Amino acid sequence: MAETTPILEMRGIGKRFPGVTALDGVDFRLHPGEVHALMGENGAGKSTLIKILTGVYDIDDGAIELDGEPVLFSGPQQAQHAGVSTVYQEINLCPNLSVAENIYIGREPRRFGMISFRAMRAKAAELLGSLGIDIDPGSVLAGHSIAVQQMVAIARAVDISARVLILDEPTSSLDAGEVAQLFRVIRDLREQGLAIVFVTHFLDQVYEISDRITVLRNGRLVGEFRTAELSQRDLVEKMIGKELSALESIEEQAKPQLRDPSPLLVAEGVGRTGAIAPFSLTIHAGEVVGLAGLLGSGRSELARLLFGADKADSGELRVDGRPVTMRGPRSAMERDIAYLSENRRTEGLIEELTVRENIILALQANRGWARPVPRRQQDELVAKYVEALRIRPADPQTVVRNLSGGNQQKVLLARWLITEPRLLILDEPTRGIDVGAKADIQRLVVSLAGDGLAVLFISAELEEVLRLSHTIVVLRDRAVVAQVENTDAVDANSIMNTIATGVTA
Template identity: 60%
Template sequence: MSASNTAPLLSMTGIGKRFGAVTALTAVNLRLFPGEIHALVGENGAGKSTLIKVLTGIHPADAGTIRLGGEPVRFSGPQQAQRAGVSTVYQEVNLCPNLSVAENIYIGREPRRAGLVRFDTMRKAAAALVARMGLDVDVSAPLGSYSLAVQQLIAIVRAVDLDARVLVLDEPTSSLDAGEASRLFELMRRLAGEGVAILFVTHFLDQIFALCDRATVLRNGTLVGEYPVAELTHKTLVGHMLGNAAGTLEQIERESAEHDVPRTRTGDPETVLTATGVSGRRNSVAPFDLTVHAGEVVGLAGLLGSGRTETVRLLFGADRAVTGDIAVTGGGAGGPLRSPRAAVSQGLAYCPEDRKTQGLILELSVAENILLAAQAARGWARRIPARKRAEWVAKYIAALRITPADPTLPVKALSGGNQQKVLLARWLVTQPRLLILDEPTRGIDIGAKAEIQRLVLSLSEEGMAVVFVSAELEEVLRLSHKVEVLRDRQLVAELSNDATLTMDRLMETIASGAIS
């Protein structure tokens, strides 16, 4: 569609928002036109999520105006926004896993007769909706019985059924594989064709160029500009996002490129961890063997549902192994890894994929989250001295470039990328021998992603062992000394990251389940 021959369906003008002494947004403008897919882009901390929350009434604006269909609006919360035709689907699925798929789609608006819920009618309507989405889902089954990816799609189905005029999708593809993302894109194009204005927040630049008509770029809470996507290149878009930091990103990428394949390792490094015949509970992973050496980055590659997360949870003792043995060399306390406490005592650390529900305590401050593991290792009766606490927190805030650099802020006030850095800082304080990272760059901006990649390389060079899980195969190839390939919850191949390991070969191995 052309933005020049029609009025915007939604306009936000001069939006400002402060949280105490922190300015989150300053004079930000946004326009959405009927039938367009519009990208909202910027680094973590640029103000994207805050702008969405101002739009939907979660946070009241301190300055500026919002117009929907030409009329001024100021929503008191998401429900009022939904009734007006503005629906939002967030990165973290906010549904009820104990209820059925149909109940989640129609929660709060169930079809009733004489005050009683008409479950048959609800299930039939839900089945029609998921069929429109192209999903093969039993709408009578509990939502929690499905993967996080399917739960994300169900959240989008619910939003679509709310007669949305404006649909806001906040990182909707972060948990989806290529096939599921493709179905989502088909639906987005169909909805845009029906006149829905879609605001699409993503860190995947290729998706912006494949889907979007225009892009609004934010940086540090201010508006950089609004651009037709057809007039942008990847380089110019990254430049708009990062500003002066673009040079820093290029430096990080150059440093990472120095470690690209072939990645040769000399000498006979110390073995840190050996897993032999390890398997988990039913439907977890089949028995596997794995050896990790000091200074080695071991990448885990495979499609969504291949067993990557299940594997690393077994290594850390977060899930109990039902067969096999995990031995840590020189790990201190010794003994089997039957719990995270045992793993930490032997020098292991684990950053889970879902940092908000499994990693961070959002109500605690940045400093408290950073010091949590170190204090737990000492025992709560032996408090870390105040001076040492301050030194450690200041060191890792500076080393990881956590912003805002205020250790007293609640960690929930930070962007996703900075929350990820806080979680990394927590474990680096403990000086682990093996660091397990499950999707550490998922849902964060390109600058923070490059910084974390550089950190992994630096830790490896200093002798730390790293197990690295990522859905982005380019990232796995860039960082890993060897790649463990999983398929259908089985470890099917171990590939040395030498000159023979190409992207094509890795994808072929994932597809075939055999070493090529």
């Protein structure tokens, strides 16, 4: 690929939201006739960058040039007119209309003010044909697979404006054959000189289709690389980065000794189509099992199956040696399994209530409304956990809304701990909280495991997983690819290798 002049250039892009800098000095350039992958972990700023590119957000710093002309889009409509179209993961078409209508609605060929369906179908057939998509344009969209619908969306986007096409996680709900179909269309478009931005979490796909990769991390540009010159391992390292220094303090006392070897929970061939491939996993009392893998690799999906939040469609789960069918979180809770989800604000805390009320909630729910927890017992329990978890401010009457993210997380954790679970599933418990709170939570995990609690620990931060876990389960592209005992021989490098290549180092 010769160095052509970029069709799109973004320079020094900065975007701030109240309290957060989402993007800081990010450069991004796009050449005609290339597929450019935009990579980064969650919160790296990919979606912010794309929203800026499509005019959903405006920028605080920097400049955007399209074809050498400075541009500022005020909305998706305007971006589309200028030649920047986006196809999102969830297909934004109307399932009840025909394929041809979906492509041309709002721009239908008309005769005497009436839509000419015949002309529209002919145009659609021609357009789809040029993309190598062989379907009847008169057919109803809902009758086609997601992949075909995705391609119809692409056809529409390309027909409206054929310069820059942004594909935001187009493959996340497609199977291998469908992905191949989609990639064939993408390659055709590349041949035609379109500049394509491709966002995905699947590493293999990046290497299969992209010419160039831009990596973002924490809202900053890590770099722009030619795909051919960047190994998968380096890519993963650049995406995850290393944040060692801040957490040195608890390094030594970490990794508690295993005391009780009896298996608490055994999963055999448990899986769910489209969420995670069948896996087997054993968790002992007092054991910390860490899940490592990139975002979208199936970490949360695995946890949700164990907790019964999603129903497994294969395999068998045993708790205490007895087979169980998880009919929902309720069945898991009856077996003393607790799940602290990723979205603490939306799925857990009631922000208007006080720390005390929030902590008591789950316990009260377990006892039923007819047997209120006596106030004195409440105060004792709450005081104990506020102390143990170092919740600040240490006043149980504080309204939860006014707590920092880290302290909110601790309140949620306290709520679950008060119910005395035997298996605690922590999904990204330390994401987005400050370093001090992070260390508190890690310390707590260690001491809980020391008391015989089993913990399934999910984190995007490898170092954290390494420090705490006895066993590390590595996920990649929605499948468990390795389970390794966390001995001294295992380090971030070897795990990263496994994530990148799918093979245990």
